[in-house]
Amino acid sequence: xxxxxxxxxxxxxxxxxxxxxxxxxxxxxxxxxxxxxxxxxxxxxxxxxxxxxxxxxxxxxxxxxxxxxxxxxxxxxxxxxxxxxxxxxxxxxxxxxxxxxxxxxxxxxxxxxxxxxxxxxxxxxxxxxxxxxxxxxxxxxxxxxxxxxxxxxxxx
Amino acid sequence: xxxxxxxxxxxxxxxxxxxxxxxxxxxxxxxxxxxxxxxxxxxxxxxxxxxxxxxxxxxxxxxxxxxxxxxxxxxxxxxxxxxxxxxxxxxxxxxxxxxxxxxxxxxxxxxxxxxxxxxxxxxxxxxxxxxxxxxxxxxxxxxxxxxxxxxxxxxx
Numbered sequence: 685x686x687x688x689x690x691x692x693x694x695x696x697x698x699x700x701x702x703x704x705x706x707x708x709x710x711x712x713x714x715x716x717x718x719x720x721x722x723x724x725x726x727x728x729x730x731x732x733x734x735x736x737x738x739x740x741x742x743x744x745x746x747x748x749x750x751x752x753x754x755x756x757x758x759x760x761x762x763x764x765x766x767x768x769x770x771x772x773x774x775x776x777x778x779x780x781x782x783x784x785x786x787x788x789x790x791x792x793x794x795x796x797x798x799x800x801x802x803x804x805x806x807x808x809x810x811x812x813x814x815x816x817x818x819x820x821x822x823x824x825x826x827x828x829x830x831x832x833x834x835x836x837x838x839x840x
Numbered sequence: 841x842x843x844x845x846x847x848x849x850x851x852x853x854x855x856x857x858x859x860x861x862x863x864x865x866x867x868x869x870x871x872x873x874x875x876x877x878x879x880x881x882x883x884x885x886x887x888x889x890x891x892x893x894x895x896x897x898x899x900x901x902x903x904x905x906x907x908x909x910x911x912x913x914x915x916x917x918x919x920x921x922x923x924x925x926x927x928x929x930x931x932x933x934x935x936x937x938x939x940x941x942x943x944x945x946x947x948x949x950x951x952x953x954x955x956x957x958x959x960x961x962x963x964x965x966x967x968x969x970x971x972x973x974x975x976x977x978x979x980x981x982x983x984x985x986x987x988x989x990x991x992x993x994x995x996x
Contacts (some may be wrong), residue, residue, distance in 0.1 A: 712909055753868055770844035793981065820976030822992060825949065827911035836978060 685743065686769035688780050691724055691733040698742030702766050708803045717762060720747060731761070731832045734781045736774050743769035746778040748785075748794070756792035763796075779814055794839055795819075800831030811835045841899065841927035843937050847880055847889040854898030864959045873918055876878050876903060887917070890937045892930045899925035902934040904941075904950070911947035919952075936972055942995045950995055956987030967991045 697720050703714045722733040736744030743766040760782065765775040786794060796811065798804055800821060812818070816835040821824045825832030855877050859870045880887045892900030899922040907913045916938065921931040942950060953965065954960055956977060968974070972991040981988035 716909060753872060754981065759943055792984075795978070795981070819978050820990065822951070822975050822990065825913055825951070828874065828948075834976065834978065 685736055685738045685769075685774060685777070686691060687777060688735045688737055689733070691721060691726055691735065692755055695735060695742060696725075699745060702742060702745065702764050702798070705767050706764055707767075708799075708807075710770050720761065732782075732785060732787075734767070736765075736771075736778055738769060738771055743771065744774040744778050748782050750789075750791075751795070756790055758786055758791045758794050760794055760796035775798075775810060783839055784839075791839050794837045796835050798833050798835065799826055800833045801829075804833075808833060808835075811837075812833055841892055841894045841925075841930060841933070843938075844891045844893055845889070847891065849881055851891060851898060852877055852881075855901060858898060858901065858908055858920050861923050862920055863923075864963075866912060873930045876917065888938075888941060889932055890941075892921070892925070892927075894925060894927055898922070899927065899932050900930040902938050904938050906945075906947075907951070912946055914942055914947045914950050916950055916952035921924050931966060932970060939993075939995055945975060947995050950993045952991050954991065955982055956973060957985075960989075964991075967993075 696718065700714065700718050703709055703717045709717070720731060721733075724733060730749040732748050734746050735742055745762065745764050746760070747762040748758055748760045751759050763775055763778060765778075783794065796806055796816070798811070808818075816837045818833055819836045820834040822832040822834075824830065847869050856870065856874050859865050861874045865873070872961055876887060877963070879890075880889060886905040890902050891898055901918065901920050902916070903918040904914055904916045907915050919934060921934075939950065952962055952972070961978065962976075970993075972993040974989055975992045976990040978988040978990075980986065
């Protein structure tokens with residue numbers, strides 16, 4: 685597996701496929717993820733991407749950026765690992781690449797929003813195993829029965 | 841005092857003046873607030889405004905909009921009251937107008953982010969007096985020594 689820090693137009697189908705394959709996102713969320721990639725390719729600044737590639741195929745991605753009006757706080761927008769990836773530790777390697785980038789840019793806090801539903805339990809476990817803490821839980825934020833969980837990690 | 845639900849180009853100087861007069865925002869935040877108004881005037885959707893006008897002069901504003909990828913959750917971006925307003929209850933009237941609008945659009949949760957610094961104590965007290973609860977506090981989110989406070993209010 686290799687990591688690549690540049691997003692290319694030909695990645696778009698692979699990104700959409702991954703968003704579908706992980707089977708936790710609804711159609712609106714999939715559209716939102718693809719649009720984020722399209723906006724980055726169109727030159728919109730603020731979105732940093734790292735892609736994990738295995739034998740030429742996309743098997744993971746992470747997308748993050750600074751939070752406006754903060755000093756050194758970054759948002760982790762998406763982190764994905766293809767269920768078909770053979771390599772181990774794809775998500776962990778992507779997160780480490782993101783954290784290295786933050787350190788190089790004076791980042792001190794990484795924040796992510798995720799859902800509190802059972803479908804996201806593996807994701808939440810991954811964050812807790814990798815140095816994040818659950819800093820807040822907002823009841824029924826996404827929709828009735830679907831809480832917002834905010835995880836944060838100090839970057840040192 | 842009257843409330844007006846349409847933002848006009850001639851409001852821009854008054855909005856910038858209010859952002860300065862309340863003496864809690866830094867230059868970047870003032871620019872951000874003015875840009876939000878400019879984007880709305882340029883046709884960008886998603887920002888709802890209500891303005892409080894007293895003898896032809898702007899004395900308050902509220903700006904809010906739906907949170908993407910949620911069902912019925914709205915973000916309160918800005919609520920401001922001019923220190924020079926003679927009328928009482930300007931901020932409360934603006935908040936009520938916003939809540940009425942949410943009810944009409946199926947909104948069920950109003951969320952706002954604010955700072956935990958002493959300068960924002962009067963604002964935090966206002967939210968607590970008006971049915972919000974402090975749902976989360978993220979340490980040092982804005983900058984070292986400046987926490988993020990997330991307030992939420994159920995709309996019924």
